[in-house]
Amino acid sequence: MIGDPDVSGLVEDVRARLARTPGELGPHRVADALRAAGRPVGDATVLAVYEALRRDVIGAGPLEPLLGLPGVTDVLVNGPGPVRIDRGHGVEATEVVLASEESCRRLAQRLVAGGGRRLDDAAPWADVRLPDGTRCHALLAPLAQPGTAISLRIPRRGGFGLAELHAAGMLSDAGVELVRRVVDARLSFLVTGGTGSGKTTLLAALLGAVDPGERIVVVEDAAELRPDHPQLVGLEARPANLEGAGAVALRDLVRQALRMRPDRLVVGEVRDAAVVDLLAAMNTGHEGGCGTLHANSAADVPARIEALALGAGLPREAAHSQLVAGLDVVLHLRRDRGSGRRRLGELGVVVGAAGGLARTEVAVAFDTAGAPSAGPGSGRLRDLLDGSR
Known part of the structure; x- marks a missing residue:
């Protein structure tokens, strides 16, 4: 799971190593990066790190599994920690965890960029519509406390009658x-x-x-x-x-x-x-x-x-x-x-x-x-x- 501290540490280490050498993201490159770092290279570890990195560069990243849950209307990030959702009965915490402010900021910037806007210290907030119709609002720390805030409003496919x-x-x-x-x-x-x-x-x-x-x-x-x-x-x-x-x-x-x-x-x-x-x-x-x-x-x-x-x-x-x-x-x-x-x-x-x-x-x-x-x-x-x- 992305919130597991051991996996999160491996992910950050592998990400830094992969950033230094160009190439396609794949399990083999992840395994090589783990070996170079002296980390365990079991199949389960390689796949867990690869999936975490892959989710981080496509769709809504680690939030992607939450967008497809039945009845979810909102996905909310309040800085590092558990991600929260609303299914129409109030806000509830999930098992998806963002481990650091850096990961929150990186996710917010990538989501906003997907909507054609910029998000940085000069433009610290943005409201965009993502390609799938999801509405995304993001506000960077330190304006948002305790960390970068992301709010996703999910349109219901087909609508209610x-x-x-x-x-x-x-x-x-x-x-x-x-x-x-x-x-x-x-x-x-x-x-x-x-x-x-x-x-x-x-x-x-x-x-x-x-x-x-x-x-x-x-x-x-x-x-x-x-x-x-x-x-x-x-x-x-x-x-x-x-x-x-x-x-x-x-x-x-x-x-x-x-x-x-x-x-x-x-x-x-x-x-x-x-x-x-x-x-x-x-x-x-x-x-x-x-x-x-x-x-x-x-x-x-x-x-x-x-x-x-x-x-x-x-x-x-x-x-x-x-x-x-x-x-x-x-x-x-x-x-x-x-x-x-x-x-x-x-x-x-x-x-x-x-x-x-x-x-x-x-x-x-x-x-x-x-x-x-x-x-x-x-x-x-x-x-x-x-x-x-």
């Missing part, structure tokens, strides 16, 4: 029926929640329930949404290259998407100036627009939108008026403490308030068992679902 989310406990019977009605009524909506609450998962399932005759254009910073839909067009932003040129911003892609005859415009994650263009799109006849947004509750959404819009130069009053006119529903996800279960917590509606501001009223709240209860916004939701906007 609403039926699977119901089976997993994210949606109750009432929740499935309600979100289906939101999609069928072509309401504009945001899926909100904290990090790891399942926003992208739920949004992908909802897009999979869209009428097959509708054209969906999805705009994302890094391609994560993989809904099962026959008319899906994905646009992905691009960071600057090593020379600092060639960047394509999310906001620019939102504008391009509006010219592509979308029946539904989707912004995978609303977190910057692109919110202005999304609000504008929702107010120009593009029904059913949607996206995800980090927020602590449905009630916090207007404040989050306002902050993002102000950063883009849109005045407060204009942001709130466009929000009231363009956004219908907020689907807020929670993650239960202890069990780590992700679930739909509440559904809110956006209404006008005093002074021309927007506020979100809870229309339906779901308890931990998924049972619904009506809130003050239930009448407004009923009108929206019945087509009385």
Whole structure:
């Protein structure tokens, strides 16, 4: 195992020796390097060292076995020590161990380079998409403590449908029926929640329930949404290259998407100036627009939108008026403490308030068992679902 101190020591010794002489990595070269170092050269030792070195130069290196484990959504490196994973029930340690800060840094740099970016002391963090679709974020030590931090977000192959989310406990019977009605009524909506609450998962399932005759254009910073839909067009932003040129911003892609005859415009994650263009799109006849947004509750959404819009130069009053006119529903996800279960917590509606501001009223709240209860916004939701906007 890569975390075995004896094997790790052999690996570092062999790596240093192989680096001094060019050639293909293979068991024979590993055996020769072990002999030259006066180390044991049994078949098991040679193969263990060879496999450790081979994993270190292909795919995700020592993290590769974790990426294929059933249900894993995140692989996390917090400097040297055990690597951790999340299978939807909270973070847990694994038997994969990174022995040193040097190995963490080397792995982070190789992963980021695979995504076309640079990672060094001059550029100590990066967010890239790997060739297999995995999203990788890395931050070097000493900015990250106790060592270089790597976060891998793994896209689920094939995606979840609403039926699977119901089976997993994210949606109750009432929740499935309600979100289906939101999609069928072509309401504009945001899926909100904290990090790891399942926003992208739920949004992908909802897009999979869209009428097959509708054209969906999805705009994302890094391609994560993989809904099962026959008319899906994905646009992905691009960071600057090593020379600092060639960047394509999310906001620019939102504008391009509006010219592509979308029946539904989707912004995978609303977190910057692109919110202005999304609000504008929702107010120009593009029904059913949607996206995800980090927020602590449905009630916090207007404040989050306002902050993002102000950063883009849109005045407060204009942001709130466009929000009231363009956004219908907020689907807020929670993650239960202890069990780590992700679930739909509440559904809110956006209404006008005093002074021309927007506020979100809870229309339906779901308890931990998924049972619904009506809130003050239930009448407004009923009108929206019945087509009385």
